[in-house]
Amino acid sequence: MKTLEATKLADLAAALTAAGYRVIAPCQRGDQVHLECYQAGKTLRADVIPVNSAKDALFPRSEVIGRYRFEGNEFETVPVAPQAGKTVLLAVRPCDAAALAPLDAVFNWDYKDEFYNAHRDATTVVALACTAADDQCFCTSVGGSPDSTANADAVLRPADGGKRFILESLTDKGQAIAAAGQAVLTEGQAQADPPAQVAPAFDSAAVTAWAKDGFDSPLWKELSLACMGCGACAYTCPTCHCFDIQDEATRREGVRLRNWDACGFGLFTKHAGGHNPRHDQASRWRQRVMHKFAYFPERFEMLACTGCGRCGRLCGNGMSIREVCSQIEQAAQAGVK
Amino acid sequence: MVANINEIQSAAAALLNEGKVKLVLGYRVRGNDRVPAFVTQADQVGCLAYDSACTQNLAAYLRKGEVRSRMPLAVVARPEVMRSLMLLTAESQIAEGQVTVLAVDEQGFHGVLDLAGTAKLLNEQYARIAPDSSLMEQLAKIEAMTPQERSAFWSEQFEPCTRCYACRAACPGCFCERCIVEMNTPQWISTAAESHGNFAWHMIRAFHQAGRCVECGACQDACPQGIPLMLLNHFIAREVEREFDARNGYDPQAEPVIGSWKQDDKQEYIR
Amino acid sequence: MSNLYQPTVMRIASARDEAPEIRTFRLEFTDDQYKQDFYKKYRVGMFGLYGLPGAGESTFCVASPPTRTDYIECTFRRTGRVTAALQDREAGQTITFRGPYGNSFPIDQWKGRNIIFIAGGIALPPVRSVIWNVLDRRSEFGKVTIVYGARTVADLVYKDELAQWEAMDDVELITTVDPGGETADWKGKIGFVPTVVKDSAPSPEDCVAVVCGPPIMIKFTLPVLTDLGFAAGDIFTTLENRMKCGIGKCGRCNVGSLYVCKDGPVFTVEQVGKMPQGDL
Ligand code: SF4
Ligand code: SF4
Ligand code: SF4
Numbered sequence: 001m002k003t004l005e006a007t008k009l010a011d012l013a014a015a016l017t018a019a020g021y022r023v024i025a026p027c028q029r030g031d032q033v034h035l036e037c038y039q040a041g042k043t044l045r046a047d048v049i050p051v052n053s054a055k056d057a058l059f060p061r062s063e064v065i066g067r068y069r070f071e072g073n074e075f076e077t078v079p080v081a082p083q084a085g086k087t088v089l090l091a092v093r094p095c096d097a098a099a100l101a102p103l104d105a106v107f108n109w110d111y112k113d114e115f116y117n118a119h120r121d122a123t124t125v126v127a128l129a130c131t132a133a134d135d136q137c138f139c140t141s142v143g144g145s146p147d148s149t150a151n152a153d154a155v156l157r158p159a160d161g162g163k164r165f166i167l168e169s170l171t172d173k174g175q176a177i178a179a180a181g182q183a184v185l186t187e188g189q190a191q192a193d194p195p196a197q198v199a200p201a202f203d204s205a206a207v208t209a210w211a212k213d214g215f216d217s218p219l220w221k222e223l224s225l226a227c228m229g230c231g232a233c234a235y236t237c238p239t240c241h242c243f244d245i246q247d248e249a250t251r252r253e254g255v256r257l258r259n260w261d262a263c264g265f266g267l268f269t270k271h272a273g274g275h276n277p278r279h280d281q282a283s284r285w286r287q288r289v290m291h292k293f294a295y296f297p298e299r300f301e302m303l304a305c306t307g308c309g310r311c312g313r314l315c316g317n318g319m320s321i322r323e324v325c326s327q328i329e330q331a332a333q334a335g336v337k
Numbered sequence: 338m339v340a341n342i343n344e345i346q347s348a349a350a351a352l353l354n355e356g357k358v359k360l361v362l363g364y365r366v367r368g369n370d371r372v373p374a375f376v377t378q379a380d381q382v383g384c385l386a387y388d389s390a391c392t393q394n395l396a397a398y399l400r401k402g403e404v405r406s407r408m409p410l411a412v413v414a415r416p417e418v419m420r421s422l423m424l425l426t427a428e429s430q431i432a433e434g435q436v437t438v439l440a441v442d443e444q445g446f447h448g449v450l451d452l453a454g455t456a457k458l459l460n461e462q463y464a465r466i467a468p469d470s471s472l473m474e475q476l477a478k479i480e481a482m483t484p485q486e487r488s489a490f491w492s493e494q495f496e497p498c499t500r501c502y503a504c505r506a507a508c509p510g511c512f513c514e515r516c517i518v519e520m521n522t523p524q525w526i527s528t529a530a531e532s533h534g535n536f537a538w539h540m541i542r543a544f545h546q547a548g549r550c551v552e553c554g555a556c557q558d559a560c561p562q563g564i565p566l567m568l569l570n571h572f573i574a575r576e577v578e579r580e581f582d583a584r585n586g587y588d589p590q591a592e593p594v595i596g597s598w599k600q601d602d603k604q605e606y607i608r
Numbered sequence: 609m610s611n612l613y614q615p616t617v618m619r620i621a622s623a624r625d626e627a628p629e630i631r632t633f634r635l636e637f638t639d640d641q642y643k644q645d646f647y648k649k650y651r652v653g654m655f656g657l658y659g660l661p662g663a664g665e666s667t668f669c670v671a672s673p674p675t676r677t678d679y680i681e682c683t684f685r686r687t688g689r690v691t692a693a694l695q696d697r698e699a700g701q702t703i704t705f706r707g708p709y710g711n712s713f714p715i716d717q718w719k720g721r722n723i724i725f726i727a728g729g730i731a732l733p734p735v736r737s738v739i740w741n742v743l744d745r746r747s748e749f750g751k752v753t754i755v756y757g758a759r760t761v762a763d764l765v766y767k768d769e770l771a772q773w774e775a776m777d778d779v780e781l782i783t784t785v786d787p788g789g790e791t792a793d794w795k796g797k798i799g800f801v802p803t804v805v806k807d808s809a810p811s812p813e814d815c816v817a818v819v820c821g822p823p824i825m826i827k828f829t830l831p832v833l834t835d836l837g838f839a840a841g842d843i844f845t846t847l848e849n850r851m852k853c854g855i856g857k858c859g860r861c862n863v864g865s866l867y868v869c870k871d872g873p874v875f876t877v878e879q880v881g882k883m884p885q886g887d888l
């Protein structure tokens with residue numbers, strides 16, 4: 001089997017960079033760990049769950065989807081093609097890999113989104129099996145697991161008490177990674193470490209069932225009281241995919257941008273005429289939960305939450321989806337509508 | 338936990354029982370976290386907690402419709418939060434009678450105050466809140482940089498910004514219904530989450546905080562991307578202090594530093 | 609795969625002001641391929657994204673029927689940055705367009721039946737495409753009644769066409785303006801749309817109704833139709849949610865699990881009744 005010394009993760013990143021990949025990996029940035037583009041000198045941290053998700057690599061926070069030139073009062077459209085270079089998501093958690101399923105679904109049902117698919121096709125996913133979880137992780141409550149290989153092209157498994165990784169290739173793309181990283185990999189034996197224990201947080205089926213008739217529940221007001229509508233949870237969530245389209249122009253040229261957006265923002269559904277169907281934070285939080293646990297499963301037969309716990313780790317107001325779903329489950333058990 | 342936490346609880350219970358407030362905004366403990374508590378019944382005050390880990394600036398909730406509709410209310414407020422309340426009073430967002438203060442600091446509870454009483458306490462007890470020394474060191478380093486180095490430094494800091502505007506949402510002072518970044522006729526600031534747009538956003542945010550930021554740290558805490566917003570905030574606050582002799586959030590009648598003109602302004606900016 | 613967000617360029621063949629702040633463009637395709645693809649898909653009720661680079665895109669219906677194949681038309685109100693920029697364009701200039709998107713009115717299922725169209729104010733355009741489509745295939749349908757109201761006489765759109773419909777023997781046209789909105793020479797009715805519908809008492813017998821207008825008009829017209837005996841499944845309307853992408857990606861138009869841009873904008877009142885009302 002192919003193994004990689006734990007200290008050589010950065011070397012693998014360097015080898016893949018040299019082989020022409022854009023390497024998105026967990027890099028130290030100040031006192032945080034970010035999934036960002038590896039560059040020589042950056043420290044890689046496989047031991048910390050990064051604050052952000054990997055979706056930026058497939059669905060960039062800002063992407064040019066149109067281009068124009070102006071001549072006086074006239075304009076001409078300039079074709080744009082996705083700028084999708086060969087990319088590897090190196091050592092992303094199984095919950096990040098899992099998030100590709102809902103993204104694939106929404107960007108491909110009916111109309112196929114050229115930009116997303118170009119990035120997706122150019123991307124190889126090397127997952128990192130989790131041997132430790134923190135108290136926000138709940139992948140096992142939403143159909144995932146700490147050693148899941150779903151959507152992964154290869155997987156790095158910590159082995160021998162964290163001294164090295166076993167690299168397993170699962171697809172042709174994964175094989176290509178093993179080949180490109182040849183120089184830093186060793187052929188040998190290693191004992192995979194046991195996967196992390198992730199305690200169940202809530203029963204997602206109960207949440208889905210409650211949500212089906214829960215639209216008008218008075219509970220949403222109480223559940224959402226602490227939310228400030230900052231949208232940070234949606235921006236860091238690996239599955240959230242709402243976007244806005246904005247034009248920006250100078251006198252001579254302009255671009256049309258697709259920027260991330262969030263259903264938690266007050267302006268998201270506000271009509272030009274002033275009417276806003278989701279007029280308070282309670283209705284916006286309801287959308288957040290319903291979309292992930294009721295609407296998305298209804299249309300795409302999967303949850304739109306992978307249990308990564310990011311929203312819980314970062315929300316200063318304690319509004320993790322895990323916490324809210326647990327409260328919903330309790331309400332469901334108590335027969336509260 | 339502060340020693341006299343039960344005094345906060347009984348003060349909150351009394352306010353609710355006497356019908357003086359409909360809601361007490363405070364903190365409670367959940368696991369390792371401190372999360373906001375919204376107490377509406379006197380028999381729930383037992384959950385109220387306070388210690389130095391309670392860092393959210395609860396004054397930011399005063400902008401939220403669902404909270405405003407429960408005025409009059411009481412807020413558990415440390416000095417920075419009290420300063421936010423002074424700012425909000427000066428900028429006509431709240432008025433005496435709408436907000437009661439449960440004054441706290443790391444030593445404990447210091448009583449129930451109205452806004453005028455809060456102003457008095459702030460100026461008597463907390464007139465000088467020493468700025469964080471490690472931040473001051475970093476600032477000194479930045480000030481020593483050449484303009485090119487400085488611009489490269491900030492570009493690097495702003496690079497991860499996703500433009501989620503969580504920093505704005507967490508700040509009590511950011512209460513505009515439509516923020517300048519959302520105005521599009523004309524569009525003032527690029528919405529693109531990349532170097533130019535990010536730079537413009539952070540400059541605008543910093544300037545709109547000039548003379549207003551109370552240095553509570555809520556924006557930086559809220560930022561999922563770890564952008565060192567407090568560096569900018571401290572820098573601007575020191576600059577305002579130097580140029581205008583003003584410290585933000587101490588005077589509930591203060592004229593806006595940037596929006597008003599005084600005969601004795603130093604005017605060193607006009608060169 | 610191609611760039612879904614890449615619009616085509618349309619030339620404004622003519623522009624006319626309908627009413628204060630309301631303008632109609634007649635648009636010609638500059639790209640033949642796009643035109644052919646458009647007509648392969650286009651059915652009445654579908655919408656498009658009309659745009660001006662630098663300002664952005666805005667969603668409104670295609671106001672001309674598929675039976676008119678030389679041009680498309682759109683009529684829209686000035687409400688914000690994009691619509692203002694679009695309205696400032698003149699004949700001969702260009703704008704962008706992508707579409708058609710969304711579902712359509714199932715008019716083929718209405719063959720042989722009577723149809724009553726009820727529209728208020730700026731909501732005549734989506735109905736107008738259906739009206740012309742039906743009139744262009746007149747023999748396939750039964751009795752056609754049109755009830756159209758606006759706040760004042762000046763607010764009525766498509767005044768020429770109202771005159772044409774008025775002159776047709778096989779169309780019953782009832783126009784009305786709100787009390788106080790009439791002029792000295794106004795010959796139509798004076799009163800709110802729901803009241804006018806009630807007074808004219810159309811028979812629900814083998815009849816479908818198409819109702820589009822401001823929410824308040826719809827709210828008061830529906831009970832009138834129900835009282836007259838119209839089944840909720842025979843009353844059609846369109847939803848006007850905010851949209852950005854138009855193609856089921858951006859999440860803005862969601863009502864419950866529906867994507868209004870894909871599953872709508874045309875729904876029966878029965879379907880609307882089952883939606884989570886708090887998202888409307
Ligand atoms: S839940 Fe938390 S992170 Fe998400 S929008 Fe609300 S306050 Fe922000
Ligand atoms: S909702 Fe929260 S836990 Fe679920 S995938 Fe998104 S960020 Fe992770
Ligand atoms: S600085 Fe942080 S909180 Fe503010 S917009 Fe950028 S990423 Fe969001």
Ligand code: FES
Pocket residue numbers: 850851852853854855856857858859860861862867868869870
């Ligand atoms: S308008 Fe974007 S999903 Fe419907």
